[in-house]
Amino acid sequence: MQIVDGKKIFTIVTINPGSTSTKIGVYRNDQKVFIENIYHTKEELEQFDCVQSQLMYRAKLVENACRVNQVNLDDVDSFVARGGGMASCVSGVYSVNDQLIYDCQTARTGVSHPAMLACQIARYLESRYGGRALVFNPPDVDEFQDLARISGIKGMYRDSHVHCLNQKEAAHRYCLEKGIRYEDHNFVVAHIGGGVSFTAHRKGKMIDSNDNLAGDGPMTPTRVGSFPTVKIIKMAYSGKYTYKQMEELLTRKGGLYSHLGTDDMREIVCRIRHGDEYAKLCTDAMAYQFGKAIGSCAAALQGKVEAIIITGGVAHSTYVIDQIRPYVEWIAPVWVLPGEYELAALARGAWQALTGEAEVLEYTGDPVFKGFHAARYGL
Numbered sequence: 001m002q003i004v005d006g007k008k009i010f011t012i013v014t015i016n017p018g019s020t021s022t023k024i025g026v027y028r029n030d031q032k033v034f035i036e037n038i039y040h041t042k043e044e045l046e047q048f049d050c051v052q053s054q055l056m057y058r059a060k061l062v063e064n065a066c067r068v069n070q071v072n073l074d075d076v077d078s079f080v081a082r083g084g085g086m087a088s089c090v091s092g093v094y095s096v097n098d099q100l101i102y103d104c105q106t107a108r109t110g111v112s113h114p115a116m117l118a119c120q121i122a123r124y125l126e127s128r129y130g131g132r133a134l135v136f137n138p139p140d141v142d143e144f145q146d147l148a149r150i151s152g153i154k155g156m157y158r159d160s161h162v163h164c165l166n167q168k169e170a171a172h173r174y175c176l177e178k179g180i181r182y183e184d185h186n187f188v189v190a191h192i193g194g195g196v197s198f199t200a201h202r203k204g205k206m207i208d209s210n211d212n213l214a215g216d217g218p219m220t221p222t223r224v225g226s227f228p229t230v231k232i233i234k235m236a237y238s239g240k241y242t243y244k245q246m247e248e249l250l251t252r253k254g255g256l257y258s259h260l261g262t263d264d265m266r267e268i269v270c271r272i273r274h275g276d277e278y279a280k281l282c283t284d285a286m287a288y289q290f291g292k293a294i295g296s297c298a299a300a301l302q303g304k305v306e307a308i309i310i311t312g313g314v315a316h317s318t319y320v321i322d323q324i325r326p327y328v329e330w331i332a333p334v335w336v337l338p339g340e341y342e343l344a345a346l347a348r349g350a351w352q353a354l355t356g357e358a359e360v361l362e363y364t365g366d367p368v369f370k371g372f373h374a375a376r377y378g379l
Helices: 042-046 052-068 098-105 115-130 164-178 230-234 241-253 255-260 265-273 277-300 318-329 340-356
Strands: 002-004 007-009 011-017 020-028 030-038 080-081 093-095 134-137 186-192 198-200 204-211 307-312 333-339 360-362
Touching: 002 030, 011 052, 011 115, 011 134, 011 340, 020 052, 020 241, 030 052, 030 265, 030 318, 030 340, 042 230, 052 115, 080 115, 080 241, 098 115, 115 134, 134 255, 164 198, 164 307, 164 333, 164 340, 186 277, 198 265, 198 277, 230 318, 255 277, 265 277, 265 318, 265 340, 277 318
Parallel strands: 011 080, 080 134, 093 360, 186 307, 307 333
Antiparallel strands: 002 007, 011 020, 020 030, 093 134, 186 198, 198 204
């Protein structure tokens, strides 16, 4: 920590590993010093036999990026990570402890994703340079109301896997601009990218959403989305696909990629502009599904919606946004914040923790939801 003109200045390193890139940021309090997005080729990642084995490769990239940008890692006050792979938890700032590390190492959610490396990288850097390893608003945050948990199979419940970090940051930015409190209003927040989450925010809590991790919800540029279950069962048992091939089809080669051979929205919109009717049909269908998902969140909020906030990478496409608007703008004003603000959100969370404005929570591994009370429901 430095003191400049009587003000405490904290140096914060933000860490967000993704499927094809590692995003790194350095902030002084909440002010950006630099951001670097390091892309990984398919060939680079194929040298690793699993996600967990990428740990030191990605950790060294964070170290090198800081050094190249003349950041003295010994002066860092906090290494703050996105998180992922944890048991369901409440929103907030968490200290990186042994239980959190173990759950991420073992992918407790059941899905191995590079996000689970984030807290491990933070712990590694903390052990070498000091500072404090933190996690803020991980994708494992669960604020669901009980009505949202019930599925059509007894004992199988709907889980909360939401782009919590970017969604809450987008909502906070809207509230800051409008001079209102996030905790006092209801919002529908849509994160639209390769994966999507459409979430009903009720007075500071995310009470319902599609399961982004499990492929629930609308089709996306790369994902199939919700689909008649019997047809999926028939595909899975047809003998034509291995488990890995089915997973790849549903999560990485579905959606617009399946129809058009690309998930690049710029290319797709260009094709539409040049008269590709099928590209238009598929993209319009995706936007139509997005609109329906927003409408379902508005229903969960009983129509009491302050604003519809759309964020994420696909929100850069004015074509897609223009297709969504007619389906939803009658519900509430539409506010578009294109891109992802996860690094800035991480910096804000760590800064609040360092100043004492936000409580630092202790991760226990005890999930938020452990099933419905047996006596109350006669189970």
